[in-house]
Amino acid sequence: MGVIRKRNSAMAVIALVCAGSVLATPTAAYAKPTPKDDKSLEEVRKELDKLYHDAAVATDAYNAAEEKADKQSGEIVKLARAIVAGQEKVDRLKARAGAAARAQYRGGGLPPEAQLLLSDDPQQFLTGAGRLRQGAHATEGMLSDLKRTQEDLKTYAADASDHWKTLEAGRKKQDKAKKDIKAKISAAKKLEGKLEKEERARLLKLEEEAEYKQQTAWLSSGVLDEINGRASGRGKKAVRYATAQVGKPYVWGAEGPGSFDCSGLTSQAWASAGRGIPRTSQEQWRQLKRIAVKDMRPGDLIIYNDDASHVGMYIGEGAIVHAPRPGRNVTIAGAGSMPILGVVRPDK
Structure with a gap:
């Protein structure tokens, strides 16, 4: 039951x-009407089905390209922000390096810590040695950081360029898909436009009949008995x-x-x-x-x-x-x- x-x-x-x-x-x-181009309504229905199917395929291609373009645009924005932040860091590191160079110049070619090493005072000597080691490590770290940041900037710029190329390729696909969609839909509307009002009504009935036939066959297989x-x-x-x-x-x-x-x-x-x-x-x-x-x-x-x-x-x-x-x-x-x-x- x-x-x-x-x-x-x-x-x-x-x-x-x-x-x-x-x-x-x-x-x-x-x-039973006769379309103006002497095709049977069933032939018209099948042709319309094909045109709208092809338009659907092109629509999927358009939507996929649009989705990809949005993703690429987002990646480009992130890379642009990374480039700006990286450039600001490079500027800060260069400013620090410049300050160290100016300090060395004012000390006669030696930084203050090196001058302390020349002192006869043992305490001053030890203090100067410690500062020298710290300064050397800091300078080495600063230069390494500067080099790494500059390399990162080059990578970001190359990645951004690749994303731009992908974005442009996607836009071309979008344009092509849009033209295909418009062409298919235009052809379908033109074909339907040739039909009289009674023919269009009958065409709708043919579509319903085809759908009803397929649905009835699907249900007759007993598939719905298993879907719970x-x-x-x-x-x-x-x-x-x-x-x-x-x-x-x-x-x-x-x-x-x-x-x-x-x-x-x-x-x-x-x-x-x-x-x-x-x-x-x-x-x-x-x-x-x-x-x-x-x-x-x-x-x-x-x-x-x-x-x-x-x-x-x-x-x-x-x-x-x-x-x-x-x-x-x-x-x-x-x-x-x-x-x-x-x-x-x-x-x-």
Whole structure:
């Protein structure tokens, strides 16, 4: 009976996702349209899927480059501060060395301690010898410190130069990724723009049908019968944050508060729960702990597609919350409505 209730609950979620469901709306109510470029709507749907998938890959590349650029900028700032502090130290050491040289000049080429060594007074001689040793050690230490600090400055400068080169390379990657994103999204919008209003409505139904078909196949495998994990305290906070964003638009590179891309939503949701995670779906897949689908719990992240180009947050009952693509809003969807690559857990 518990399994039946879980399946009924899961199906209720999917019915909600489909907003009335493709099953509740007879497809015959639509006259089959013909796009202006003579492609079938199904071909258009597949082409749009590819364009938006490629845009998602480029978005991940952009976000990764941006994250790296921020890190490099931070390193450059730290090195700049170290260079300033090092230069100030060099200036102080040089001033001390100059003072010692001037004192030696005033003593006829000998420092005061050396002059004391020439005294006939035994006590003065011993005192002078001690001072001479101390002075020699101090001078040696000062010169060694000066040399070491100057070498450090050279290292800092070389490191800063390397970081600048990496930063510039990252900026070029960002520029390229941004152009790729705009080109893909522009092409997708242009393709959608060729459709009449009725065609766009039917296209949305085709998308829902494809998602529903995949979700139904996923549930039919019995996978949901094995998923019983309960959310952790942080996981509950992350889910609350993510679901509160439902209805906000997808914007590439966005991480709130008014709009999100897929990984922007998941990273900000976990940040709100006090757990920082990588910014991109590919890095989330690479760096976070991987777990079996049957062991997942609310708050875990489901990574989609072979290239880890999309991510959603599991919220329980076979559903996820995610930011789908440009032109769509943050929404609830079936966890199995897209090809699952794997599951990762931010809170170990």
